[in-house]
Amino acid sequence: MNGQGLNTAVSMTAVSTPEPRPLVGRLPGYSRSASAGTVRWVASSNESWMPPSPAAREAMADIVHRANRYPSLAGDRLVAALAERLGLSATQVAVGAGSLAMLGQILNAYAGPGDEVLYAWRSYEAYPILATLAGAECVEVPLDAAHRHDIGAMAAAVTDRTRVVLLCNPNNPTGTVLDVGEIRSFLDAVPGRVLVVLDEAYLEFSGGSGNTLQLLQDYPNLAILRTFSKAYGLAAVRAGYLLAHGDIVRSIRAVAPPFGLSAVAEAGAVAALADAEYLRGTVDAVLAERAFLQHELTARGYRVPPSGGNFLWIPEADVRAADIERSCAAHGVSVRAFAGSGVRVSIAPREASLAVLAALDTIGRQPGPAQTTPTTPQNYSTGGAS
Numbered sequence: 427m428n429g430q431g432l433n434t435a436v437s438m439t440a441v442s443t444p445e446p447r448p449l450v451g452r453l454p455g456y457s458r459s460a461s462a463g464t465v466r467w468v469a470s471s472n473e474s475w476m477p478p479s480p481a482a483r484e485a486m487a488d489i490v491h492r493a494n495r496y497p498s499l500a501g502d503r504l505v506a507a508l509a510e511r512l513g514l515s516a517t518q519v520a521v522g523a524g525s526l527a528m529l530g531q532i533l534n535a536y537a538g539p540g541d542e543v544l545y546a547w548r549s550y551e552a553y554p555i556l557a558t559l560a561g562a563e564c565v566e567v568p569l570d571a572a573h574r575h576d577i578g579a580m581a582a583a584v585t586d587r588t589r590v591v592l593l594c595n596p597n598n599p600t601g602t603v604l605d606v607g608e609i610r611s612f613l614d615a616v617p618g619r620v621l622v623v624l625d626e627a628y629l630e631f632s633g634g635s636g637n638t639l640q641l642l643q644d645y646p647n648l649a650i651l652r653t654f655s656k657a658y659g660l661a662a663v664r665a666g667y668l669l670a671h672g673d674i675v676r677s678i679r680a681v682a683p684p685f686g687l688s689a690v691a692e693a694g695a696v697a698a699l700a701d702a703e704y705l706r707g708t709v710d711a712v713l714a715e716r717a718f719l720q721h722e723l724t725a726r727g728y729r730v731p732p733s734g735g736n737f738l739w740i741p742e743a744d745v746r747a748a749d750i751e752r753s754c755a756a757h758g759v760s761v762r763a764f765a766g767s768g769v770r771v772s773i774a775p776r777e778a779s780l781a782v783l784a785a786l787d788t789i790g791r792q793p794g795p796a797q798t799t800p801t802t803p804q805n806y807s808t809g810g811a812s
C-alpha cells in the first residue's frame with residue numbers, strides 16, 4: 427500500500443458512515459454453533475451428512491461450463507419439474523435461492539409496518555429476523571408442554587392486524603409434527619385474509635404428517651415452503667420452492683429479484699428431484715440413526731419428544747444446554763444449545779451419535795433451570811434468536 431492509500435485507510439476509521447434503518451440494529455443474529463468448522467462432526471445446522479446424489483453432482487458440474495449465461499428469470503425448468511412431480515399447475519409454483527429467501531419475499535409482500543406476523547416459539551430462529559426486517563411486529567405463541575404448536579392458542583392470538591402466520595412443520599428445533607387434520611382445523615379457524623405459511627423444510631423426514639398438498643385446493647390463503655437443503659443434501663447451492671394459489675405465486679414473483687435461482691442450483695435440484703432412489707436411501711439412513719439416538723437418549727432418562735426432522739431436541743428441563751454444547755464439542759461434535767430452551771442435535775453418522783452420548787455420559791444428567799414458559803402470546807421486540 428502506498429502512503430496515500432494508508433492515509434485514506436486511517437482517515438476512514440475517523441469518519442462516521444451512513445446510518446442504516448433503525449430496525450437493522452434491532453435484528454436478532456442468525457447464529458451458528460461457535461464450534462462449527464473446528465469439530466470432527468457437525469451436528470448443529472440440521473444439514474445432511476451425505477453428499478448430494480451423483481446425478482445432481484454431475485448436472486451441477488456440467489452446467490458450470492455455461493456459467494457465462496444468466497439463468498432463466500424465474501427458474502422455469504425447476505418450476506416445470508416440480509409442477510409435474512406434484513401434480514400442480516406451473517402457476518402454483520415459485521422457486522428461489524433457498525426457502526429462507528422465499529420466506530423473506532413472502533413477508534416483504536404480505537406484512538409491513540403496523541402488521542403482525544404470528545408464529546410459535548420456540549421455532550425457527552430466522553422467523554423473528556425476517557419478520558422484523560419486513561417491518562412487521564412479531565407475535566410469539568409459546569409451544570405447549572409437549573413442545574408442539576399450540577394451535578388453539580395460535581388461532582386465538584390472531585388479531586385484525588395479523589397478516590401472516592408461520593407454521594413450522596416439523597418444528598425446528600423441537601421436531602414435533604402437526605398432522606394434516608390439525609393444520610386443516612387451524613386453517614378453518616383463521617380468517618381467509620391471513621396468509622398461513624406452512625414451512626415444510628423437514629417434510630421428507632416426517633413420514634406421517636400426511637399430504638398437505640390437498641389443502642391447497644381448499645385454502646387459497648395457504649402457502650407451502652419446501653427446500654432441497656435438507657433431505658436432498660443441497661444446502662450449499664440454495665434451492666427452495668413455494669406452492670400456493672396462483673395469485674400468491676404472482677405476488678412472490680413480483681417481489682423476488684430476477685435470476686434468483688442460480689443455474690447450478692437449478693441443475694442440481696432438477697436432477698435431485700428425479701433421483702428417487704437417492705432420496706429414499708438418505709431419508710432411511712437418517713431415520714435409522716434418529717431412532718438409534720432417540721432410543722439411547724430415552725434410555726438415559728432424557729425426555730426427547732418424537733421428531734419428524736433430521737434432528738432431536740433435548741429440553742432444557744433435562745440438561746444445562748451450554749454444558750452439553752461444550753462437552754459435545756470436547757468430544758468432537760458440534761450441537762446447538764438454545765439458552766433457556768434446550769439442545770438440538772442434528773442427526774449425523776453413528777460415530778457422531780456415539781460422541782454425543784459419550785459427552786452426555788461424561789457430564790451426567792443435570793437438570794437445567796425450571797422452565798418458565800409464558801402462557802400468553804409475546805410481542806417480540808429484540809433478542810431471542812440465540
Ligand SMILES: Cc1ncc(COP(=O)(O)O)c(C=O)c1O
Nearest residue numbers: 524525526550598627653655666
Ligand atoms: C424450518 C426451516 N425452514 C427453512 C430453513 C432454511 O432452508 P433453506 O436452506 O431452504 O433456506 C431451515 C434451515 O435450517 C429451517 O430449519
